[in-house]
Amino acid sequence: MGRIEDVLAPPNEEGTRATILKWCKAVGDSVAKDEPLVELETDKVTVEIPAPVSGILTEVLKAVGAEVSPDEVLARLQLAGDPAPAQHESPPAALRAETSASASGARSGPELLSPSVRRLLQEHGLSPADISGTGRNGRVTAQDVTRHVAQSGQVDQTAPAPQAGSRDSPGGTTLVPHTVIRRRVADHMVRSLADAPHITTLFEADLTRVLKHRAAHAKNFESRGARLTLTAYFISACVQALRAHPEVNATYRQDAMELHKDINIGIGTALGDNGLIVPVIHRAQTLSFFDIAQRLTRSVEAARAGKLTPQDVRGGTFTISNHGVGGSLLAAPIVINQPQVAILGAGKVQRRVCVVEADGNESIAVRSMCYLTLTIDHRALDAFQANAFLGLVVATLEHWPDSAEPQHH
Numbered sequence: 001m002g003r004i005e006d007v008l009a010p011p012n013e014e015g016t017r018a019t020i021l022k023w024c025k026a027v028g029d030s031v032a033k034d035e036p037l038v039e040l041e042t043d044k045v046t047v048e049i050p051a052p053v054s055g056i057l058t059e060v061l062k063a064v065g066a067e068v069s070p071d072e073v074l075a076r077l078q079l080a081g082d083p084a085p086a087q088h089e090s091p092p093a094a095l096r097a098e099t100s101a102s103a104s105g106a107r108s109g110p111e112l113l114s115p116s117v118r119r120l121l122q123e124h125g126l127s128p129a130d131i132s133g134t135g136r137n138g139r140v141t142a143q144d145v146t147r148h149v150a151q152s153g154q155v156d157q158t159a160p161a162p163q164a165g166s167r168d169s170p171g172g173t174t175l176v177p178h179t180v181i182r183r184r185v186a187d188h189m190v191r192s193l194a195d196a197p198h199i200t201t202l203f204e205a206d207l208t209r210v211l212k213h214r215a216a217h218a219k220n221f222e223s224r225g226a227r228l229t230l231t232a233y234f235i236s237a238c239v240q241a242l243r244a245h246p247e248v249n250a251t252y253r254q255d256a257m258e259l260h261k262d263i264n265i266g267i268g269t270a271l272g273d274n275g276l277i278v279p280v281i282h283r284a285q286t287l288s289f290f291d292i293a294q295r296l297t298r299s300v301e302a303a304r305a306g307k308l309t310p311q312d313v314r315g316g317t318f319t320i321s322n323h324g325v326g327g328s329l330l331a332a333p334i335v336i337n338q339p340q341v342a343i344l345g346a347g348k349v350q351r352r353v354c355v356v357e358a359d360g361n362e363s364i365a366v367r368s369m370c371y372l373t374l375t376i377d378h379r380a381l382d383a384f385q386a387n388a389f390l391g392l393v394v395a396t397l398e399h400w401p402d403s404a405e406p407q408h409h
Helices: 093-107 115-124 142-152 180-195 208-223 230-244 289-304 383-398
Strands: 004-008 018-023 036-041 046-050 055-060 073-079 198-206 250-252 257-259 265-267 318-321 342-346 350-358 361-377
Touching (some): 198 383, 208 230, 208 361, 230 318
Parallel strands (some): 318 342
């Protein structure tokens, strides 16, 4: 029998399960090394698994829609040039037909549509030819469809279109199957709340100096490839606070607290009706303020274009949710992104009348204020630590220097 190579689901430190979206080849097809073989979807990204060697796809072990774990065997390849095996047990007829149909669709044109993309196209009455794909070889991604719909104003404002697989119930309502991302997010949120007792502390921050700084330097940053958003300021302020309070940049273990050397800050990024994703700004403690803004700009653009890689969403040690961009003043508790121990929430900036103190005198002034929350895992942190951390974040923002590249101490 010829040599056989296993095709494995990619490993990851979180142990995240994935779902088979599509087989790009059918049993019996020849496959070149590094050619796309199967497409997987997790709660974070969609990834293509390339063939590890050149050969013939002799066995498919997981059908479309099956959930798989990291390092699980998905298929087997007979190496190119090896003699065909004397006997080979054929895969089940249903699985063989499913992979053949999937592969046939993959070879039919440049669209290479995943189930989620086909569903979105059906919802909005679109054809793949209507959309410019940003995926590999011009493939149309779910984010491409969402962006096209948003830009062309094709969203039905009166009633949502039924999704593929939806069905009417006897009570006159419509049952819409959960997407893979929605199921995974739901499971993750339930586990987080079940494992970690959540407590939220609330502070108010005066962002007047931050907004003055942004007005002075936004054009310069933009000319160099970085949008100067409020989230960049929140990241920078959190870096200073995480340096001073390393217990917040940690993972709770049953026998110990694991304090992380690197500050890897995840940024909750909304993808419209397709849920959200959390790209990570890795080693933020090594970045200048401009670098933070630039990295943030690129990460958000990649997230909304569907171009994030698995590495882009792994390894976060702390998360920021800037829910204020959607108009929210306060959200609590924001569910912790386990296994992290805290998450910062930033509300909408409002102009409010406040009492301000200067040189020992009080006066009434209009200031740009927002609510900041810190939700903590009470197994790992107490209110004293949470208040100290959030107090430093607020102080950093309220005393923001005028220089383009602030030097915090």
